[in-house]
Amino acid sequence: MRILISNDDGYLAPGINALAEALASVADIVVVAPDSNRSGASNSLSLDRPLSVQQASNGFYFVNGTPTDCVHVALTGMLDYRPDLIVSGINNGPNMGDDTLYSGTVAAATEGYLFGIPAIAFSQAEYGWTHIDAAARLARDIVLRRFDALSAPWLLNVNIPNLPYERLGAITATRLGRRHQAEPVIRALDPRGREIFWIGPPGATRDAGEGTDFHAVAQGQVSITPLQVDLTHKTQLAQLARDLA
Numbered sequence: 273m274r275i276l277i278s279n280d281d282g283y284l285a286p287g288i289n290a291l292a293e294a295l296a297s298v299a300d301i302v303v304v305a306p307d308s309n310r311s312g313a314s315n316s317l318s319l320d321r322p323l324s325v326q327q328a329s330n331g332f333y334f335v336n337g338t339p340t341d342c343v344h345v346a347l348t349g350m351l352d353y354r355p356d357l358i359v360s361g362i363n364n365g366p367n368m369g370d371d372t373l374y375s376g377t378v379a380a381a382t383e384g385y386l387f388g389i390p391a392i393a394f395s396q397a398e399y400g401w402t403h404i405d406a407a408a409r410l411a412r413d414i415v416l417r418r419f420d421a422l423s424a425p426w427l428l429n430v431n432i433p434n435l436p437y438e439r440l441g442a443i444t445a446t447r448l449g450r451r452h453q454a455e456p457v458i459r460a461l462d463p464r465g466r467e468i469f470w471i472g473p474p475g476a477t478r479d480a481g482e483g484t485d486f487h488a489v490a491q492g493q494v495s496i497t498p499l500q501v502d503l504t505h506k507t508q509l510a511q512l513a514r515d516l517a
């Protein structure tokens with residue numbers, strides 16, 4: 273099995289190191305990741321400048337671009353083979369509910385999925401990398417499951433509680449929960465007295481009920497949500513068609 277690994281925290285992040293180490297024992301891996309932290313990059317492509325790929329001393333490739341750029345360049349020009357699986361992460365912090373729309377971690381996996389390759393995004397539910405080795409071991413368990421029952425390609429979003437391996441709960445199929453709208457921006461003054469804005473924290477959970485990713489992780493379980501990309505609002509499509517008739 274050949275696996276392409278990327279992330280959004282950058283090629284130096286502990287999460288991608290732990291993931292690459294865990295997967296190297298069960299697959300041929302190649303790491304192509306952003307040169308800096310691009311969390312929140314979503315599915316963005318860099319169209320206003322060229323991209324360059326460099327190799328670090330540990331063999332990882334790093335790109336002056338977004339997570340989506342990394343997977344896109346790897347699949348369409350850099351690699352001389354087609355990977356069997358794309359894996360992204362392990363992210364520093366959760367990617368649940370509405371987070372998945374902003375996430376660069378999920379986006380890297382999504383780019384593989386859009387090219388017809390099965391893909392998995394891995395995130396740790398709390399910031400700070402505690403028990404990252406347990407999360408990496410769990411990620412390897414999930415990669416080895418293969419998911420033959422799913423029609424390929426598939427796109428899985430995995431959130432792992434920051435717990436020792438032995439204390440991780442069941443691997444549970446979930447749907448995305450929902451958040452309230454994000455908190456307001458944080459206002460400040462720059463050193464020259466001009467007003468600046470920092471993007472504020474995400475909203476609190478609005479739908480974190482049973483069956484959601486939020487609920488599973490709160491119980492100490494490992495959440496896996498199968499994702500799709502079609503944003504069409506099916507109900508409103510019919511309503512709109514009637515309205516226009």
Ligand code: MN
Pocket residue numbers: 280281310311312363364377
């Ligand atoms: Mn991140």
